[in-house]
Amino acid sequence: MSSLLKLEKLVAGWQQPATSQIDLALAAGEILGLTGPNGVGKSTLLAAIAGRAKVFSGRIEQRPGLRLALQTQDVPPVDGLPLSGRELLALTGASANGLPPWLNDRLDDRLDQLSGGQRHYLALWAILQAPADLVLLDEPTNNLDAAGVAHLTAHLRERAEAGAGIMVVSHDAAFVEAVCDRIIVLEAGDVE
Amino acid sequence: MWNEIFLIPFLTGLGLAVVLPLLGCYLRLRDEWLAALAYSHVAAAGALIALVAGFAPAVGGVAAAGLAGAGKRLFSRRLAGGASYALLLLGGWAVAVLLAANHPMAERLGHALFDGQLYFSGSEQLWLVAMGGALALLMLRALSKQLLLLHVYPDFFRIRGVRAWPTQTGFDVLAALALALATMSMGVMGAFALVFIPPWLAFRRAGNWRRGLLLALFIGVAAYVAAFLLALGLDQPFGPVLALLLIVIGLVIA
Numbered sequence: 486m487s488s489l490l491k492l493e494k495l496v497a498g499w500q501q502p503a504t505s506q507i508d509l510a511l512a513a514g515e516i517l518g519l520t521g522p523n524g525v526g527k528s529t530l531l532a533a534i535a536g537r538a539k540v541f542s543g544r545i546e547q548r549p550g551l552r553l554a555l556q557t558q559d560v561p562p563v564d565g566l567p568l569s570g571r572e573l574l575a576l577t578g579a580s581a582n583g584l585p586p587w588l589n590d591r592l593d594d595r596l597d598q599l600s601g602g603q604r605h606y607l608a609l610w611a612i613l614q615a616p617a618d619l620v621l622l623d624e625p626t627n628n629l630d631a632a633g634v635a636h637l638t639a640h641l642r643e644r645a646e647a648g649a650g651i652m653v654v655s656h657d658a659a660f661v662e663a664v665c666d667r668i669i670v671l672e673a674g675d676v677e
Numbered sequence: 678m679w680n681e682i683f684l685i686p687f688l689t690g691l692g693l694a695v696v697l698p699l700l701g702c703y704l705r706l707r708d709e710w711l712a713a714l715a716y717s718h719v720a721a722a723g724a725l726i727a728l729v730a731g732f733a734p735a736v737g738g739v740a741a742a743g744l745a746g747a748g749k750r751l752f753s754r755r756l757a758g759g760a761s762y763a764l765l766l767l768g769g770w771a772v773a774v775l776l777a778a779n780h781p782m783a784e785r786l787g788h789a790l791f792d793g794q795l796y797f798s799g800s801e802q803l804w805l806v807a808m809g810g811a812l813a814l815l816m817l818r819a820l821s822k823q824l825l826l827l828h829v830y831p832d833f834f835r836i837r838g839v840r841a842w843p844t845q846t847g848f849d850v851l852a853a854l855a856l857a858l859a860t861m862s863m864g865v866m867g868a869f870a871l872v873f874i875p876p877w878l879a880f881r882r883a884g885n886w887r888r889g890l891l892l893a894l895f896i897g898v899a900a901y902v903a904a905f906l907l908a909l910g911l912d913q914p915f916g917p918v919l920a921l922l923l924i925v926i927g928l929v930i931a
Contacts, residue, residue: 535836552837566706566828566880569884569886577830594884615833
């Protein structure tokens, strides 16, 4: 497997360092899980890879021409906006193929008329299905019911089998266990 | 009505009634509806400065609004949260009132700019609105996807290595120039009514973005045509008739 991403002795943060020193590599077709208690810098690590957070030391090496997609915990601001699910997918270039039936039937509804879980899954899908080689997901199971988590688990496997590398930050231990090829547990001051 | 005296002002206003509601949808998307008032006031002040300095008012108005639109981003860190628009609005109003108070010619033009002077539009203004309007529609079409993406997924740009500022600055300049043109023709409040009310209703009622644009366009054009005929028939100033009509439509539809 070819390496998409390599982190060497990386320390990242915002105004000050928020992670311990981290070394890891991610290959195409691999799903890597990052877990650990609050405050160890899991989301900050994704933000640093995406170029949002500051790198204090170490380095991030990406395969040349790597296309990234990032799902954050921020909710897309769609309240009061006449934007349908189909239009949202078109914005990121995501395909609707493979959406669960409970969402596929509501693709032409305004996003602010969907339930919190439906909206979250559609916003997640728009990122997950965007043309990308490496997909970074931050707490993707938030707001999802059991059917949503099951569909996401199956779809992440399909996305990885199609060649994408996926990095997942999650507190949902059962989900991480079910979907990830490899799990790294971040702890304050160390990486296991 | 179809006499050239009325036809040219009607067509000039019609061009603006097509552009302004669509522009207003993107201003509302960006939560920048106050920009409409700000650029209109700056354009009015620029027109009065040009008049006092011996230049064509239209050139001064367009130049002042264009500079405000292009320069706003230089101060974006200090003037976050819409503060830039509030300062531009207050500055434009203060300069315009001071000039009007000290120059008789500026006073007359100032009244015309704030009250609306659509019936005095000439063929030069019609050509300017026709060409500027066509350019504005083409630019809006080109910027539409990026503006929506910047609002919904702001990180998508950064993560793909695409710079956001050309889209943002391009839109700011487009909005400033379109509102300057509109202010010169139908006045500050007539332009603001068309930028604010049709998009407000479209955002409340439309089922998706494309239908929202069409609904805003329909409301803007229908209200404009009705206001033009009403104002002409009742021999009333156009701007206030348009504003009142849009308020009534707004209260009914919203």
